[in-house]
Amino acid sequence: MGLEIERRFLVRGEGWRQHVGWRAHLEQAYLVGSRDGLTVRVRRSDRAQALQADGEPGGQAWLTLKAPAPGGRDGLVRQEFEYAIPLEDAAALMALAPHRLAKWRHGLELPGGDWVLDVFExxxxxxxxxxVELASAEQPVPLPSWCVHEVxxxxxxxxxxxxxxxxxxxxVERRQSLLAWLGEADVTSDTI
Structure with a gap:
């Protein structure tokens, strides 16, 4: 069984940009997305400037199943099963998916785990x-100042x-509720 141990943070500012090692555009489509945390996702990634031998944009695709881990703590630890699939299969599955999103993912060179940052579109x-993906749930993580609130x-x-x-x-009420939970001194409505 694959486990994903991950902490997530709301980001403010541009201080993260100096740590970028790579970036990729991601499209994600959800075939299943239950409120209890079970998801079946198709992801297609096009690394910036990646080209295939024929000059066409390169890319990769994966089918991923995520579910709460037995005894997992508050979304910190989840079961994750991920499999590479052909781009054509990804396109066909994405066409079936009712929900999708797009974002730019940036790989960050930071201590304390495997860091990525997502800029949603x-x-x-x-x-x-x-x-940040961790080796264990107890692993300490040095937080950059631009990580303004753990989510x-x-x-x-x-x-x-x-x-x-x-x-x-x-x-508006739901956004305000989240802002109140985050603490309005820490973030602005422009962040979320």
Whole structure:
């Protein structure tokens, strides 16, 4: 069984840019996205400037199943099963999916784990979230100053939830509720 141990943070500012090692455009489509955390996702990635031998844009695709881990803590630890699939299969599956999102993923060179940062597009802009994958749930993580609030385990900010109900479709009351939870001194409505 594959386990994903991951913490997530709301990002403010541009300080993260100096740590970027690579970037890729991701399109994600959700075939299943239950509120209890079970998801079946198709992801297509086009690395910036990646070209195939014939000069066409390169890319990769994966089919991923995620589910809560037995005894997992508040979204920190999940079961994850991920399989590479042909791009043609990904396109066919994405056409069947009712919910999708797009974002730019940036690989970050930071200590404390495997860091990535997602800059969401479309109806989820201007949301920016950082994620760090860890070897254990107890592993300490040195946090950069631009990680303004931890959102690990917040189901409404999972990728599956954002595909199902993008931020732009949230009611004013729901946004304000999240801002209140985050602490308005830490973030502004421009962040979410």
């Amino acid at each position: 479309g109806e989820n802009a201007p949301l920016v979230l950082a994620e 690990t385990g917040r189901p409404e900010l999972s990728n599956a939830a954002l595909a199902r109900e993008p931020l732009s479709r949230w009611s």
